[in-house]
Amino acid sequence: MSNSVVLFENNDHKFIYLGIEKNNLEGIFTNQFLIIHNDEGVLLDPGGVHVFPRVLANVSEHISTDKIKAIFYTHQDPDVSSGIALWSSTLDSVKIYISELWERFLPHFGVFDSSNLVPIKDRGGEIKFSDGYSLKIIPAHFLHSLGNFTLYDPISKILFSGDIGVGVVQPSEDKIFVENFNDYTKYMEGFHKRYMSSNIAAKKWIEIVSKFDVEMMTPQHGLLFKRNEYNQFLNWFKDLKCGIDIINEIY
Numbered sequence: 001m002s003n004s005v006v007l008f009e010n011n012d013h014k015f016i017y018l019g020i021e022k023n024n025l026e027g028i029f030t031n032q033f034l035i036i037h038n039d040e041g042v043l044l045d046p047g048g049v050h051v052f053p054r055v056l057a058n059v060s061e062h063i064s065t066d067k068i069k070a071i072f073y074t075h076q077d078p079d080v081s082s083g084i085a086l087w088s089s090t091l092d093s094v095k096i097y098i099s100e101l102w103e104r105f106l107p108h109f110g111v112f113d114s115s116n117l118v119p120i121k122d123r124g125g126e127i128k129f130s131d132g133y134s135l136k137i138i139p140a141h142f143l144h145s146l147g148n149f150t151l152y153d154p155i156s157k158i159l160f161s162g163d164i165g166v167g168v169v170q171p172s173e174d175k176i177f178v179e180n181f182n183d184y185t186k187y188m189e190g191f192h193k194r195y196m197s198s199n200i201a202a203k204k205w206i207e208i209v210s211k212f213d214v215e216m217m218t219p220q221h222g223l224l225f226k227r228n229e230y231n232q233f234l235n236w237f238k239d240l241k242c243g244i245d246i247i248n249e250i251y
Contacts, residue, residue, distance in 0.1 A: 004034075004058050005176060007216060007224075008156035012038045015156040017218070018058040020171040028079045029171045031220050033160060034059055035153055037129045041068040044151060044160050045220050048082040055083075056090070070095045070118075070127050072137070074162030075145035076102040080220065085110035097127060097137070099147030120149055127151075136212075140164060140205045142197035142243075150209070157215035164205070165233055166191050167222025178223045181232040187222060189240075194250075197243040206238050 008015040018032040032055050033044040041063045046055050059065060068091050073081050076098070088096065088111055098106070100119035111117075122141065126134040136152040144163040151160040167178070167187035178184045196202060217225040217233065225233055 004061060008158060013155045015153055015158050016062055018055055029221060030079055031218065033218060034062060036063050037133055038131055039067055040129050042127055042135065043068060043071045045074055045080045045162065046071060046083060046087060048079050049086060052083040052086045065091055068094055070097060072127060072151055073098040074150065075099065075148045076105060082109060088116065099149060101147030124149060138208055142201040143205055144195045152212050157213050159209060159212065159214045159217045161217050161219045163195065163220055165217055165219035165225060169222050176224055178225050178229045181229045185236060192240055193242045193246060199241055199245050202237050202240060206234050
């Protein structure tokens with residue numbers, strides 16, 4: 001298990017990368033993140049059942065779990081959300097934000113009480129803290145999942161991109177950030193071509209996120225992107241043919 005890394009910090013705000021588990025049993029290495037604002041926490045894609053003990057331990061190093069007010073899920077995949085019943089039963093007062101398209105499937109993950117669910121409308125929304133500060137939920141539909149969202153934190157200027165920008169790499173304690181974008185594309189290209197629905201969907205998301213001042217992009221798998229590499233990613237992604245664009249290559 002690697003240690004957490006604080007990616008941004010000021011007097012009342014933190015954006016924390018919760019490390020990674022070297023010996024996980026999932027077969028898919030996932031990144032989890034925690035935002036703390038004025039002693040209130042929001043978890044981002046806290047992962048599957050196999051990583052729950054490790055993520056809970058890492059969270060507890062930074063904030064009391066009774067201060068976690070919300071969990072944000074980008075989409076429904078099990079590597080992202082199969083731990084949802086464990087989190088829901090552990091954090092009594094937590095609100096769970098997930099696409100309204102996926103809410104009906106949560107009983108299959110063992111979540112039968114919908115009273116703490118906050119279904120996200122297609123156009124996105126906000127996660128508000130007690131002092132009025134809010135995280136921006138940005139639509140990213142058909143980019144891997146038909147009901148998919150990303151999240152922007154205006155204070156840290158970090159964009160949590162879920163499965164957009166994923167690199168299929170083994171975890172490394174020595175390397176957190178993409179250092180050579182051109183070299184890194186070999187870890188991204190196959191995933192994005194097969195798991196993203198079309199270049200139209202990619203360009204629509206890029207059109208929206210380009211309006212935000214992004215200092216860092218943090219995907220749910222692989223390495224993280226600082227500003228320069230993030231801008232390189234947008235340029236690469238906007239021209240990528242994927243999904244139905246290349247349907248004859250798939251069949």
